[in-house]
Amino acid sequence: MNARNQAGGAQPRSAPARPGPPPLAPEGAVLDPPPHLGELSERRCIESLESVPVGRIAFTAHDGPIILPVNYAWFEGTVVFRTLDRDLQDLIDGQFVCFEVDDWSAETRTGWSVVVRGEAREVSQWAEREQLESIGLVPWARDV
Numbered sequence: 568m569n570a571r572n573q574a575g576g577a578q579p580r581s582a583p584a585r586p587g588p589p590p591l592a593p594e595g596a597v598l599d600p601p602p603h604l605g606e607l608s609e610r611r612c613i614e615s616l617e618s619v620p621v622g623r624i625a626f627t628a629h630d631g632p633i634i635l636p637v638n639y640a641w642f643e644g645t646v647v648f649r650t651l652d653r654d655l656q657d658l659i660d661g662q663f664v665c666f667e668v669d670d671w672s673a674e675t676r677t678g679w680s681v682v683v684r685g686e687a688r689e690v691s692q693w694a695e696r697e698q699l700e701s702i703g704l705v706p707w708a709r710d711v
Contacts, residue, residue, distance in 0.1 A: 612681045615668060616641040621707075622668040624648070626659050626687070638707045639666070646683050647690075647699060649706045659687040 607615065616622075625634040635655075639648040646666045650656060664687045671678025690696055 607679060607681065611679075613641065615670070615679055615681045616646070616683070619668050619670060622646070622666055624659070624687075625665040625667065626662050628658060636707075638704070640702050640704045642699065642702055646685075647702070647704060649704050651706045656689055660689045662687055 620638050621636055622639050623634045624637050625632065627633075637648040637650070639646055641647075664685065666683045667680060669678060669680035690699060
């Protein structure tokens, strides 16, 4: 079963990672200024979405907000992930969700974060399912 998050025409938005506290410097040493925060271009957001295999989907469950890791693909301007968990499919189908991917370096205190928001929907059209089969995305957890 496929679940597909349609951004409804919305473009991926970036939320750059915030640097941690500055390191302690020996007395009299001068530290480089911390990295700046900024917005990524749409192209950089898409490159980032295509560069990591796991992201997090955030949605509201019956007992409140929850964030779960999922393997995914960026396919034709849409975040696509598969799950065998029918409860999860039923829970998020038609719900407005957030999807986030990021990467960071503790050494350089730099990183990036991309957030995609949109309505999640189950892929139910046969032709669309066939097309998604061709990208080779398989559910992460197989025994749900």
